[in-house]
Amino acid sequence: xxxxxxxxxxxxxxxxxxxxxxxxxxxxxxxxxxxxxxxxxxxxxxxxxxxxxxxxxxxxxxxxxxxxxxxxxxxxxxxxxxxxxxxxxxxxxxxxxxxxxxxxxxxxxxxxxxxxxxxxxxxxxxxxxxxxxxxxxxxxxxxxxxxxxxxxxxxxxxxxxxxxxxxxxxxxxxxxxxxxxxxxxxxxxxxxxxxxxxxxxxxxxxxxxxxxxxxxxxxxxxxxxxxxxxxxxxxxxxxxxxxxxxxxxxxxxxxxxxxxxxxxxxxxxxxxxxxxxxxxxxxxxxxxxxxxxxxxxxxxxxxxxxxxxxxxxxxxxxxxxxxxxxxxxxxxxxxxxxxxxxxxxxxxxxxxxxxxxxxxxxxxxxxxxxxxxxxxxxxxxxxxxxxxxxxxxxxxxxxxxxxxxxxxxxxxxxxxxxxxxxxxxxxxxxxxxxxxxxxxxxxxxxxxxxxxxxxxxxxxxxxxxxxxxxxxxxxxxxxxxxxxxxxxxxxxxxxxxxx
Amino acid sequence: xxxxxxxxxxxxxxxxxxxxxxxxxxxxxxxxxxxxxxxxxxxxxxxxxxxxxxxxxxxxxxxxxxxxxxxxxxxxxxxxxxxxxxxxxxxxxxxxxxxxxxxxxxxxxxxxxxxxxxxxxxxxxxxxxxxxxxxxxxxxxxxxxxxxxxxxxxxxxxxxxxxxxxxxxxxxxxxxxxxxxxxxxxxxxxxxxxxxxxxxxxxxxxxxxxxxxxxxxxxxxxxxxxxxxxxxxxxxxxxxxxxxxxxxxxxxxxxxxxxxxxxxxxxxxxxxxxxxxxxxxxxxxxxxxxxxxxxxxxxxxxxxxxxxxxxxxxxxxxxxxxxxxxxxxxxxxxxxxxxxxxxxxxxxxxxxxxxxxxxxxxxxxxxxxxxxxxxxxxxxxxxxxxxxxxxxxxxxxxxxxxxxxxxxxxxxxxxxxxxxxxxxxxxxxxxxxxxxxxxxxxxxxxxxxxxxxxxxxxxxxxxxxxxxxxxxxxxxxxxxxxxxxxxxxxxxxxxxxxx
Numbered sequence: 002x003x004x005x006x007x008x009x010x011x012x013x014x015x016x017x018x019x020x021x022x023x024x025x026x027x028x029x030x031x032x033x034x035x036x037x038x039x040x041x042x043x044x045x046x047x048x049x050x051x052x053x054x055x056x057x058x059x060x061x062x063x064x065x066x067x068x069x070x071x072x073x074x075x076x077x078x079x080x081x082x083x084x085x086x087x088x089x090x091x092x093x094x095x096x097x098x099x100x101x102x103x104x105x106x107x108x109x110x111x112x113x114x115x116x117x118x119x120x121x122x123x124x125x126x127x128x129x130x131x132x133x134x135x136x137x138x139x140x141x142x143x144x145x146x147x148x149x150x151x152x153x154x155x156x157x158x159x160x161x162x163x164x165x166x167x168x169x170x171x172x173x174x175x176x177x178x179x180x181x182x183x184x185x186x187x188x189x190x191x192x193x194x195x196x197x198x199x200x201x202x203x204x205x206x207x208x209x210x211x212x213x214x215x216x217x218x219x220x221x222x223x224x225x226x227x228x229x230x231x232x233x234x235x236x237x238x239x240x241x242x243x244x245x246x247x248x249x250x251x252x253x254x255x256x257x258x259x260x261x262x263x264x265x266x267x268x269x270x271x272x273x274x275x276x277x278x279x280x281x282x283x284x285x286x287x288x289x290x291x292x293x294x295x296x297x298x299x300x301x302x303x304x305x306x307x308x309x310x311x312x313x314x315x316x317x318x319x320x321x322x323x324x325x326x327x328x329x330x331x332x333x334x335x336x337x338x339x340x341x342x343x344x345x346x347x348x349x350x351x352x353x354x355x356x357x358x359x360x361x362x363x364x365x366x367x368x369x370x371x372x373x374x375x376x377x378x379x380x381x382x383x384x385x386x387x388x389x390x391x392x393x394x395x396x397x398x399x400x401x402x403x404x405x406x407x408x409x410x411x412x413x414x415x416x417x418x419x420x421x422x423x424x425x426x427x428x429x430x431x432x433x434x435x436x437x438x439x440x441x442x443x444x445x446x447x448x449x450x451x452x453x454x455x456x457x458x459x460x461x462x463x464x465x466x467x468x469x470x471x472x473x474x475x476x477x478x479x480x481x482x483x484x485x486x487x488x489x490x491x492x493x494x495x496x497x498x499x500x
Numbered sequence: 501x502x503x504x505x506x507x508x509x510x511x512x513x514x515x516x517x518x519x520x521x522x523x524x525x526x527x528x529x530x531x532x533x534x535x536x537x538x539x540x541x542x543x544x545x546x547x548x549x550x551x552x553x554x555x556x557x558x559x560x561x562x563x564x565x566x567x568x569x570x571x572x573x574x575x576x577x578x579x580x581x582x583x584x585x586x587x588x589x590x591x592x593x594x595x596x597x598x599x600x601x602x603x604x605x606x607x608x609x610x611x612x613x614x615x616x617x618x619x620x621x622x623x624x625x626x627x628x629x630x631x632x633x634x635x636x637x638x639x640x641x642x643x644x645x646x647x648x649x650x651x652x653x654x655x656x657x658x659x660x661x662x663x664x665x666x667x668x669x670x671x672x673x674x675x676x677x678x679x680x681x682x683x684x685x686x687x688x689x690x691x692x693x694x695x696x697x698x699x700x701x702x703x704x705x706x707x708x709x710x711x712x713x714x715x716x717x718x719x720x721x722x723x724x725x726x727x728x729x730x731x732x733x734x735x736x737x738x739x740x741x742x743x744x745x746x747x748x749x750x751x752x753x754x755x756x757x758x759x760x761x762x763x764x765x766x767x768x769x770x771x772x773x774x775x776x777x778x779x780x781x782x783x784x785x786x787x788x789x790x791x792x793x794x795x796x797x798x799x800x801x802x803x804x805x806x807x808x809x810x811x812x813x814x815x816x817x818x819x820x821x822x823x824x825x826x827x828x829x830x831x832x833x834x835x836x837x838x839x840x841x842x843x844x845x846x847x848x849x850x851x852x853x854x855x856x857x858x859x860x861x862x863x864x865x866x867x868x869x870x871x872x873x874x875x876x877x878x879x880x881x882x883x884x885x886x887x888x889x890x891x892x893x894x895x896x897x898x899x900x901x902x903x904x905x906x907x908x909x910x911x912x913x914x915x916x917x918x919x920x921x922x923x924x925x926x927x928x929x930x931x932x933x934x935x936x937x938x939x940x941x942x943x944x945x946x947x948x949x950x951x952x953x954x955x956x957x958x959x960x961x962x963x964x965x966x967x968x969x970x971x972x973x974x975x976x977x978x979x980x981x982x983x984x985x986x987x988x989x990x991x992x993x994x995x996x997x998x999x
Contacts (some may be wrong), residue, residue: 209708
């Protein structure tokens, strides 16, 4: 995929000399690990969106708060941009380096500082892996709810930066709903505490603002999360449909029946076949679509809900309904879903994973739209999604070795995201904007809203040194992208940054 | 109570002539209702915190978005501050007028625009009463969860401004957890949409930032809220204790047992007696403290939870446990709690309601601290609180006609809030900072954090025209209040606003 990296950014920066910066940082923070040779930098050139690659100027791997403080102060003084990276599993290029910037890698901050079962909270360094939190809480019958597919590898710091979701976020919320407090270091090298251990904190809600801000506002150095009691039981129903739009309608019907499933996932024919070929999950390969509906909670409650959901699915025209007989079969049903991405990857040299969100009622219409686009572009699209919260992950299959096909895939992806916006949805559900969706931000927001984003960003980072070029498009970019009306060659809000 | 209104504010404003402003607004917005005579302004001189009173210069009662836009544009051009007010039930003086400002009253925006039972959302104008939302949703078996005590009168716009809570917020969250989208008008008179109907929205989370921002960032003109299915059943247990600290400990034990009650409230002896005298709720007047624990959900589930809670309460040393036999008794139990404030009001010429939040585990320690302060100051304190989420409402009883007693009550209140901060809690749970708690903000936040609040505020309102003097203390105020270290008579961050 072509790198959309905005060259103008570096153009506006003061002349940055790598050797000077390295020498400065080495002197200011003698114990700080700094990587600078190309072979050492190479592993950091991309995050989970590997189509975008930029070699960073330097990589810093601090181990203490003081090192982070010093690094920030020096970068601020030298005018060097800083991109913060967690485990590098992000899917929108939020941690894509800058060739004249420092990549601040927080992986060495990997300690679980405290698990308090009475208060049901855990205090963590940002490099702690998502799954490790639940493992540490398990002896107390507790767990950390948000579960991105990458949970075995991704870090809680990255989860905060991207406001990560997962299969269970319909019922248990995104990262923002499960984080109580963060400690941060500003670009000035100063410390702040945002949020509190209480349900609310006074003043402006900077904790929520920080969550999902993709490293644009500061560096998170400690996180306090909520822990939840593990549900007593979980059961899963799999329903087959001979029509993908019927499956889409069934999703809305389940929610309308007063049920909030622990997970409610949908896969279409292409995804079903790919998953079945790959992991033998027992999926009905003749079906046009399947729904996986997990119900969790107290035994009696879950049994009632299973009966209700079964009835709803029947009325919605399901051609078959199967309940996992035991824990092993439940795990198998989920294994197909959780491996859907690599499974699709086996069917095609390349695929491009989208992440739009739409109101549930628009599922049938958007599915139809995606099918039409797929035909128009002659590219197959496999649909896998968190149907319950309207978060879609269409996977566009293409072959990067065929001339023009990559660009076609990108264009098709853009069309899908714009359709999401058109029906009242949004261009990202849980992967973030990062570098990938920066053009679609111009379709999502009006100039007043974008100007406000820039102004809020400037409140934390007036010199635009923190992860510049991500998350918030410049108004100039929006004008070029064509989604913003430019009158007499004048942009609205001329006082705002141009890059 | 003495008015803490900061006179310096007006001193810094351009010379504002009431007649000129009135004439300007009348010409710019011919249909706009504007009140300007003292007798018409009088009803608006305070909100629910009636100890603070200021007569506004003008009151505007718009009925259309265009009128709000025009009003904002003209006030921006004239440099006139704008304080927005909903139903005026707020308890922290967030809607306290300015004598050289316009009070923008949104009460005429009172239409329920849409109730969508399938998507489980309602679209509302800001003047809609909190309880009216649940009434409109009731035919579909749905309701709006946050339920401040004032829910019969308070408006959803005010709820958003103060991030209102209520008895059920432990389980169902504060306003911020139940709002999906708001339409706002900026001080420039421009429109923005924040949030979306999806679970998440891209870009910075300005919706959460706006929620609880007390009218400092813009005017909310439309709100989309989540609706929840009404629980199948709700049961309430009342437990008596011969020791208030034991009751405090039982609260933590219930949560630690894996139960999240729909409501978990505590009252001490003084509050129990006051409530019993007033509403005959059937409370045990000999008890030192009672807990009311409501469990809601599916019948079987609730029965299980009741059994568990009963066991926990017994182990915690409850001297008596009573379960409401029917809906009528349940309502009676709650009537005592919901009328606790007016009940206490009958015992004393004046009372001052505090609103601190603490980690649950600190309940016993803070209760002891409050008792000590009460003795030290010779003022009675009744304790009524949302114990489950650590949100305390100590009511300080005093007689404003006795010289010095008001100041003593204020000082005692300040001590309680500072104790809350000391144990890791916060100075407000659900009432907001407003005018009332502005000094305690200096104890809660460090200069870097306060500077960031000011910078974020300036991103929306660089000329500080929206509700100035509320929510965020100036650094000068913090220095005077003594909670901030001032070196060589220099404040940190000299570039920041001084008033």
